[in-house]
Amino acid sequence: MPATDGIGKSIIAAAPIDAPDSTARLLRMLVGFAIDGTDWFPGARVSAAKQLEGHGSVDAAISSVITNHIALSGAQGFVTNIGGIATLLIGAPANLAGVALVQTRMVAAIAHLRGYDLDDSRVRHAVVTTLLGKRIVDDLVASGELPGTPLVLATAPGTDRRLEQLISQRVMTALLTTTGGKQAVGLIAKRIPVIGGGVGAATDSWNAMAIARYARDQFVSRRAAG
Numbered sequence: 001m002p003a004t005d006g007i008g009k010s011i012i013a014a015a016p017i018d019a020p021d022s023t024a025r026l027l028r029m030l031v032g033f034a035i036d037g038t039d040w041f042p043g044a045r046v047s048a049a050k051q052l053e054g055h056g057s058v059d060a061a062i063s064s065v066i067t068n069h070i071a072l073s074g075a076q077g078f079v080t081n082i083g084g085i086a087t088l089l090i091g092a093p094a095n096l097a098g099v100a101l102v103q104t105r106m107v108a109a110i111a112h113l114r115g116y117d118l119d120d121s122r123v124r125h126a127v128v129t130t131l132l133g134k135r136i137v138d139d140l141v142a143s144g145e146l147p148g149t150p151l152v153l154a155t156a157p158g159t160d161r162r163l164e165q166l167i168s169q170r171v172m173t174a175l176l177t178t179t180g181g182k183q184a185v186g187l188i189a190k191r192i193p194v195i196g197g198g199v200g201a202a203t204d205s206w207n208a209m210a211i212a213r214y215a216r217d218q219f220v221s222r223r224a225a226g
Contacts, residue, residue, distance in 0.1 A: 024168040027100070027128055032105035035118050044108035044118060051109075057114050058223070065113070066212040069106035073099065088169035100171070103131050103208055107215040115222035116154060125153035125163055126218070131171050132215045140170065150218040 037043025042050070051061035051068075108118055108129045114124045129137060130150045140146040145166065147153070153163070 006147075015017075025163050027168040027171060028164075030100050030104055031108075031124050031128060034101055035108050043207065044105045045112055047105060048109040048112045052113060058221070062110055062113050065106060065109045066209075066216075069109075070205050070208045070212070073102050073205050099207070100131065103211050104128065106208065106212060107131065107219075110212070110215045111154070111219045114219045116219060120154075121159050122156055123154045124205055125159075125167055126150035128171055129153055129167050130215050130218060131211060132174055133210060134217075136170070136174060151220065154219070193213075 012180070033041070033043075035044045037046055046063060047139065048070075051064045052058065055061045055064055104127060107127045111123060111127055112118055116126075118124065118127075127150070129146070132140070135147055137146065141148060147160070147163075
């Protein structure tokens with residue numbers, strides 16, 4: 001069982017997604033787990049440092065971080081969707097939190113390798129916003145709901161606490177939509193559990209790849225030259 005499954009279940013239990021004001025709390029917990037990690041699930045800084053030490057260059061380290069997290073996304077997507085109808089109500093919340101956790105750690109590791117301070121609330125807002133993907137972010141910026149792209153948020157001159165709730169709600173809606181659609185496809189596929197697991201693995205891997213591409217574009221290098 002992937003580490004993300006256990007963390008996912010504990011987060012969902014601590015912050016039910018239908019409780020008042022729980023979306024911001026849930027995303028805050030996820031970001032904390034993703035960046036700081038646990039004894040058995042290293043956080044973004046540790047993951048980034050390990051890849052940088054092993055590959056020697058930032059670009060190579062980022063590529064390795066992405067490859068590893070795409071694989072991890074596929075693994076947790078398979079496990080949390082393999083049970084078909086019997087585990088649908090249990091697997092969906094765990095998968096939702098697992099997807100967010102893996103993707104957040106991946107984006108945070110990329111940001112860290114590019115020279116961003118993960119303790120900065122602006123950077124954390126930018127990391128979570130990246131999970132929405134380019135199309136949704138561009139739509140929110142165009143409508144005036146967001147002041148800018150993840151890069152703009154990460155480098156803004158000040159912070160806006162109202163952004164956290166907006167970003168949290170949007171990210172949670174996007175995750176629920178993705179998870180719900182994936183579960184529905186799994187059920188349609190003759191309700192065969194293993195097929196459901198395959199759908200989960202493929203969808204989560206594909207989404208992680210798209211998020212990684214967007215993160216790579218948004219978090220331009222802030223490292224000092226030389």
